[in-house]
Amino acid sequence: MTSPTSSFNPERALSMAREALDIEAQAVQALGQRLGDGFVLAVTTVLGSQGRVVVMGMGKSGHVGRKIAATLASTGTPAMFVHPAEASHGDLGMVTPGDVVLAISNSGESEELTVLLPLIKRMGVPLLAMTGKPGSSLGRHADVVLDSGVDREACPHNLAPTASTTAQLALGDALAMALLDARGFRPNDFARSHPGGALGRKLLTHVRDVMRSGDAVPRVPLSATLMDLMREISAKGLGAGAVVDEAGVPVGIFTDGDLRRLIEKGVDLRSAMAREVMHANPRTVRDEALAASAAELMEQHRINSVLVVDAAGKLCGALNSHDLMRAKVI
Structure with missing residues (x-):
């Protein structure tokens, strides 16, 4: 040989x-x-x-x-x-x-x-x-x-x-x-027999499993000033904050990127109100939705954060792309 x-x-x-x-x-x-x-x-x-x-x-x-x-x-x-x-x-x-x-x-x-x-x-x-x-x-x-x-x-x-x-x-x-x-x-059945895999995480992980909730959610009322909103965003570390009405329904959102754009425009930050600078009708996702759906929504609209609402439409949580990455959904 x-x-x-x-x-x-x-x-x-x-x-x-x-x-x-x-x-x-x-x-x-x-x-x-x-x-x-x-x-x-x-x-x-x-x-x-x-x-x-x-x-x-x-x-x-x-x-x-x-x-x-x-x-x-x-x-x-x-x-x-x-x-x-x-x-x-x-x-x-x-x-x-x-x-x-x-x-x-x-x-x-x-x-x-x-x-x-x-x-x-x-x-x-x-x-x-x-x-x-x-x-x-x-x-x-x-x-x-x-x-x-x-x-x-x-x-x-x-x-x-x-x-x-x-x-x-x-x-x-x-x-x-x-x-x-x-x-x-169906795919959901497959996920149940593969809970540790990537597909299992995508099909079994819901928004409520990975969202920030309670005091970890940055929020201010409609009557808040921009400075109040900025302090709330800084304290909670989400990179965005919700503006809610008296019923707790999110009516607007403000992000770190919005703040940079206001500074570039020369807006007086100390006198501005949250309702004046927020983005009205913010994108939201239900707490019972799949986390993968939230990821798809964020990718589709090129946003880094999304607000989470319950069945009544009230703010109950928030999450960003980092939360989804930590959960290995994306």
Whole structure:
């Protein structure tokens, strides 16, 4: 065996990589042409079950199976992965009536899987097979066969599982997406199963969760002077202040940027009243709105702060872009 560095050819490496991608792309495209009644039956079988999809697979198929189980679980279909070898030593007890077993094997002859097939059938649990050999032991025992066969592997020796595992992964995603759609699974549902991710924060965080409230909200009455308003803004550190009427409804807003513009115009700050310099009819957002909606409003109107109102239209909070950034909404 020659030294890797001495025999390395950059052009050949690129050629091999492109060929591998082409082979795998063709394998995935071929799956779509083969989908038919069997795939529909697999979807209806899972939809009709009262339990989980128990995914099994050995070796590389097992690695793919773990990802398929995770994708199913995160898109509305309860699922788990059970290692076939461990299933033979007690873990088969994780499979319960009402479950569906999805067994993955390119050859359909993995010994650790085939030894379980009679037991799974005896339990009366529906068996879905994802295999490249529909006529294999796995295929013959299955209630539904999903053909994941490929013409050849991307491996130049046609040995290492490459195109076959890509096909399995893509077919698993296709199954998950069909089930997602059939269940009416929506972004809010996805967020609930991903509360720690960016999407979860955007879809689960409301304005009331991140806004400043109570004494932290800079506000003055209509009768206040500009100096009163400026002192309130400085004390609260929001960069803006609200002007409210007797009912507590915001009727205006004044920002640090407005102050700079007044100074440039030479306005007498000591004699000005808040109602004279405020921006009337300020942009507001409801406290129950998603924080992402507040971010969109601020971006759309190119403002850094927004006032928050309750169901009665009264001022109950305020927030700026820094608050949204700290909450990782933007």
